Amino acid sequence: MNFSNKIKEACKLLKATNNIDKKIILENYINNLENTMNSLAPKKIKQYRKIPYTEKILEKMFYYHYEMMENFIENKEFHKNFLDQILTITEKEQSKLPQENRKEDIKLTKKEFYYILSSFMKSINKEKLLDNIINNHQIHKININDKDTYKTDSGYILYNHINKDYDIFIKDFSYNISSMLTLVHEIGHAYDYETLECDSATYNKYYFQSYYGEVYSKMFERLFISYMLKNNIEKYKAESLLLEFENNSLASMSFSYILSCLDEQLLCNQNDDKNKKKKIANKISEQFTNKNVVNQFIKNYHFMMIPENYNYAYGNIISLFLKDVYEEEGLSSNLLKQFSKKRVEVFNKKELDNWEITPNQYIKLYKKQIHSIKK
Ligand SMILES: [Zn+2]
Numbered sequence: 001m002n003f004s005n006k007i008k009e010a011c012k013l014l015k016a017t018n019n020i021d022k023k024i025i026l027e028n029y030i031n032n033l034e035n036t037m038n039s040l041a042p043k044k045i046k047q048y049r050k051i052p053y054t055e056k057i058l059e060k061m062f063y064y065h066y067e068m069m070e071n072f073i074e075n076k077e078f079h080k081n082f083l084d085q086i087l088t089i090t091e092k093e094q095s096k097l098p099q100e101n102r103k104e105d106i107k108l109t110k111k112e113f114y115y116i117l118s119s120f121m122k123s124i125n126k127e128k129l130l131d132n133i134i135n136n137h138q139i140h141k142i143n144i145n146d147k148d149t150y151k152t153d154s155g156y157i158l159y160n161h162i163n164k165d166y167d168i169f170i171k172d173f174s175y176n177i178s179s180m181l182t183l184v185h186e187i188g189h190a191y192d193y194e195t196l197e198c199d200s201a202t203y204n205k206y207y208f209q210s211y212y213g214e215v216y217s218k219m220f221e222r223l224f225i226s227y228m229l230k231n232n233i234e235k236y237k238a239e240s241l242l243l244e245f246e247n248n249s250l251a252s253m254s255f256s257y258i259l260s261c262l263d264e265q266l267l268c269n270q271n272d273d274k275n276k277k278k279k280i281a282n283k284i285s286e287q288f289t290n291k292n293v294v295n296q297f298i299k300n301y302h303f304m305m306i307p308e309n310y311n312y313a314y315g316n317i318i319s320l321f322l323k324d325v326y327e328e329e330g331l332s333s334n335l336l337k338q339f340s341k342k343r344v345e346v347f348n349k350k351e352l353d354n355w356e357i358t359p360n361q362y363i364k365l366y367k368k369q370i371h372s373i374k375k
Helices: 003-016 020-040 055-095 110-123 127-136 177-194 200-209 215-230 235-261 264-268 274-287 291-300 305-332 334-342 349-354 359-373
Strands: 138-142 155-160 165-171
Touching: 003 020, 020 055, 020 155, 020 200, 055 200, 055 235, 055 305, 055 349, 055 359, 110 127, 110 177, 110 215, 127 177, 155 177, 165 177, 177 215, 177 235, 215 235, 215 305, 215 359, 235 305, 235 359, 305 334, 305 359
Parallel strands: 138 165
Antiparallel strands: 155 165
16 A cells, blocks of 8 residues: 555544544654655645644643653652663773774675575564565655654654554665664564554553653664674674664663753743753753763753653663563563563553662673673
């Protein structure tokens, strides 16, 4: 099915429902797919809906966001301590590692590309998932003209929770290991959605409030890099990918840490004005000596950054634990089962305790996995 048919189908579903949560899901889906079509072929696309986002929908979306903020403020001190402990040690350890040195990608043939990918998927018992994606969904290799759209990610997935359809998009695709890693990340999201059995309201809570939306995608990435290192497949490239992965982790954890240091009033004031940025800048400068971190933060700060950044920060952290038990115990691991069940719930620090996800344990696993690339 092509994109305009998918949008038409979603519009039909939208008309047929009075359920506000279903409407939110469909509106978001249509909006994202329209944006994608626009960035692929600007100005050629007609607008499919006349009036997007009615007031009732916006109100409910705001409510989800409001609840997320409440949960964030309630757990702010916990996040702060938790991330601080992890950052203090990983920053030190990472400075001992060789400088990130982007290894050139070796060009693969299409056959080689899918051979490595399917061997990897087989090694983690997920060959059926890959077959399903290739046969029933689509992987789009795209070049985005509009540089502003989705500029931060090299890939993304658009999922329609109502009819369970999804498409994967990989930017600037080539048959090489970097594109494969991007694809593996998105396959992790597909796995997340394929195994998510919940109603529309729960799905929206997961979408707007949870910090667990990047856990499986990061777990797949970690498993893939580990598979390459263990099997000696483009070892140097794999090492540089691991370094890059850890540097990105550090950046997103630092951002989240900074957010946890801001006071409530600053966080809740939605006006994105200059004064606010100045206040935030002062606040951050008190805590951070690294000017680069501060400047980056000021430049990119936005109110909506909280769920997004925490998704990446906790995604990095929890995925390390899941990857470890996956490699040790396989799918039957207790932690994997528990996480799968609880992931749709809002953040609860007790849950991390139950899963034995602590800074100390994180650092142990972190050291174990970077051991192989130490000089
Ligand atoms: Zn992702």
